[in-house]
Amino acid sequence: MPGWSDRESTTLPEGDDEAAFALVGNETRAEIIRALGEARGQEGARPILSFSELHDAVDVDVVSSQFNYHLQQLLDYYVDQTEDGYRLRPEGSLVYRTIKAGTLSDRDSFGPLDVGFDCYYCGDPAEGVYDDGMFTVQCPGCETLYDLILVPPATLDPDDVDGLLHRIDQFNRHRRLAFNRDVCPMCANDVDTQFMTSEASPFDPVQPREVVVHQSCSHCGSQMYVGVGAAVIYDPGLVSFCFERGIDVTETPLWELEFAMTDRSVTVRSRDPWEVAVEVAVDGDTLELVVDDRLTVLERNYS
C-alpha cells in the first residue's frame, strides 16, 4: 500500500506506555499531531509536510528551535521523518482519530428520546438518554436497563434522531461483533470471555437475566456485558433463519429484538461447564442455538 510499505522499522522501548502518553500531554506536540491529521483529509496517502509547512499549520506560538525540539520528541512514536518532510505514523493517525471521535460535539447530554420499542416487561415506551459519554436505553416505568453504550461524542446530532439512533445501534454492533469474535474492537488484542449469573453482574437487578456474558480486553481494559441472545446475533444460522422470514437482524435495531434484549427465551442447560440455549421464534418456526462458554455454537435445532 502506498505510504505504508516504505516505513522504516524502528524499535520502541518495550512497554513504554508512559512515554507515549506523556508525549501528547504537551500543547505543541498535540498540535503537531492535529495539524498532520487534518492535512490528510479523507483520501490519499498520508501527506508529507515540510518543516516550514508544518510549523505554519501548528497554531502555537513557539520559535523554530523549540518547535523542532517537540517535533523530534514525536519521531519514532507518532511521526515519521522522510526526505521531504514529516507525516503521521499509523500510531499517530490512531491518536488523531481517537481524539477527534471524543471531542466533536458541543452537547454533552440530551434526551430522553423515543427509541421505538415498548418495555418487554411493563409496556411503557423505552427511552434513550445520552449523558457523560454513555447512551442509556432504559424503561422509565420499571427501570429495566436495556443497553448502556459507550458513544463517542462525535456521533451526536440531536437534530437527526433517526439517523443518530441508527448510528448508535450500528456502532454498538460493530463493537459487539468484534468482541463476540474474540477480538478487542479498540486495540485488536485477544478477548477474555466469561459467563456469570445475573447476580454477579454490575447491572443486577435492573437487567434481569438468566446468564450474563462478560467480555474484556486485558491490554486496554475495553469490556462489555451482554445477554446471550445479543452475543449470537451474527451467527450465520440465526441471520439466515430470520432473513428468510422477513427480519434482517443486521439492520433491525437490537432493542427491537426481544430475544436479544431479554432472557425469556434463554435456558441454562449446565453451569459447569456453561451450556446455554437461546430460542428465536418467528412466524411459528423456532431456531434453538446452543452455545458453550466461549460462545461457540454447539447445536442449531430447527422446529
Ligand SMILES: [Zn+2]
Ligand atoms: Zn418497563
Ligand SMILES: [Zn+2]
Ligand atoms: Zn483492547
